[in-house]
Amino acid sequence: MADKNRAVAYKGTGQVEVIDIDYPTFELKDGPGVNPANVGRAVSHGVIVKTVATNICGSDQHMVRGRTTAPKDLVLGHEITGEVVETGRDVEFVKVGDIVSVPFNIACGRCRNCKERKTGICLNVNPDRPGSAYGYVDMGGWVGGQANYVLVPYADWNVLRFPDRDQALEKMMDLTMLSDIFPTGFHGAVTAGVGVGSTVYVAGAGPVGLAAATGALLLGAAVVIVGDLNADRLAKARTFGCETVDLTKGDPGEQIEQILGVPEVDAGIDAVGFEARGHGSDSGHEAPATVLNSLMDVTAAGGAMGIPGLYVTGDPGGVDEAAKKGALSLSLGTGWAKSLSFTTGQCPVMKYHRGLMQAILHDRVQIAKNVGAKAITLDEAPQGYAEFDAGAATKYVINANGYLDGR
Structure with a gap:
């Protein structure tokens, strides 16, 4: 039996x-x-x-x-x-x-x-x-x-x-x-082009974001900055050598500049996905394109974005009709002007x-x-x-x- x-x-x-x-x-x-x-x-x-x-x-x-x-x-x-x-x-x-x-x-x-x-x-x-x-x-x-x-x-x-x-x-x-989560986070770092000496911004300090930060350090990154709205999760990121930005205080660019001297990084990683919230005074509201747009802002021209964060084609709780079918208001012109590349989808574990x-x-x-x-x-x-x-x-x-x- x-x-x-x-x-x-x-x-x-x-x-x-x-x-x-x-x-x-x-x-x-x-x-x-x-x-x-x-x-x-x-x-x-x-x-x-x-x-x-x-x-x-x-x-x-x-x-x-x-x-x-x-x-x-x-x-x-x-x-x-x-x-x-x-x-x-x-x-x-x-x-x-x-x-x-x-x-x-x-x-x-x-x-x-x-x-x-x-x-x-x-x-x-x-x-x-x-x-x-x-x-x-x-x-x-x-x-x-x-x-x-x-x-x-x-x-x-x-x-x-x-x-x-x-x-x-x-x-x-x-x-x-x-x-x-470890291969998924690592894939985010690899597809963002992280290598020896890279500066990296990871959006999201949940387990996948922390795994991406770990992967970036394993790949030889010089500085890994993790952004989130959750103070406890940011504290966890600091325990293994990451810098952090508190997104309740606003968009990440200014805080990144305080850390690096410039408001941009070589590589950006989205470990949040489609339930993203706004930054600063908008952090109480869902804004599903926030992370992708902010990453395009802070990733240096010619850089890359790894996107292990999940995006779906059907979301009954989406903030509007477009979001309910996975259509987001991306500033693709920013990405195009900066010659950014980005990689989405399941990690090939x-x-x-x-x-x-x-x-x-x-x-x-x-x-x-x-x-x-x-x-x-x-x-x-x-x-x-x-x-x-x-x-x-x-x-x-x-x-x-x-x-x-x-x-």
């Missing part, structure tokens, strides 16, 4: 609950958010993992706030690290007992995009559009991983196996960040996760400390969502099966 499986599910605006769900099988079943074309899909190339750590992400919060078209009862969670407990018939190289990091992108490994390392826009896993993820709206309906057990398709391609079980469990609070794993295992980086990682139980997940939504400077890691007890 299969083990009991409990999971965190979206129950409506502002509500999540822990519910009982079916134990995974090697077939994609019908359920909330599952594209009809995916129902009955055989997953003999998959594995079932028992979750070691599964994290709450800011992208999950967008759904929980009712700011997407996510259906009720969608099982949440795309940041998954686990122990393999079953392998499908066609799995060759992943073995029962392996501890693995699961990229949040679901990718087939067979299509043109996957072969070009564009795993964030795989062509074969989501009938709605290129790209897929676990437990996320419009991503094909693959069941989320904030649960005891989860199915991982195309396992030989998708998972990153940790070389030593004991070492992996010892460093799990860091390694759990490899499924999404596989491009970075092995190298970042090595940086963690060899003590080159302390990502868990930098993002304020905190382990909670599965039953504490609704409280974790509420605290995170209220602005806690914390990255909540769900310890669903007791692997993190005492760590």
